[in-house]
Amino acid sequence: DAVIARHSNMHYGGTYEYPHGLAQVYRACDLVWSQDLWQAGTNSDWLLPNRIYEASYFGCPSVAVRHTVTGQRIEAAGLGFTVEAPTPDALTALLSGLKRADIQARAVGLLRQPDTDFRLTLGELETALAPLFSGGRSGSGEMSPAAANTGESLGA
Incomplete structure (x- = not known):
């Protein structure tokens, strides 16, 4: 001020x-x-x-x-x-x-x-966030943050 x-x-x-x-x-x-x-x-x-x-x-x-x-x-x-x-x-x-x-x-x-x-529309947000909530791999083959937080491994 x-x-x-x-x-x-x-x-x-x-x-x-x-x-x-x-x-x-x-x-x-x-x-x-x-x-x-x-x-x-x-x-x-x-x-x-x-x-x-x-x-x-x-x-x-x-x-x-x-x-x-x-x-x-x-x-x-x-x-x-x-x-x-x-x-x-x-x-x-x-x-x-x-x-x-x-x-x-x-x-x-x-x-x-x-x-x-x-x-962003709701649909665009859902698409962008989907890999975080997929419970496993993201589209790049890496572990999603959600899976990482649960200790889940990438597996084969």
């Missing part, structure tokens, strides 16, 4: 409850910075953060760095906008060039996409 209080251009609105508070958070935003920069040059260049799916689900366009997998996904699927580099100048240029109509058009486009573009 003290750090934010020193910045007149920042506002702290309090905590939110995950996942129930996501709709309120994203609907209050024009754009969301979706780029992870913690491990730039390695993991951050190829990961796909949950926030691009969360924000898109609620119609909030994302911003990311073009040369990363996150940026490529945003461009390919029309999820938002990209910058050439993660610099204040690049971000300022993007934001200065955007018109409210551009942002609103992208938001409407996101809301028109099937929600299953941004979340």
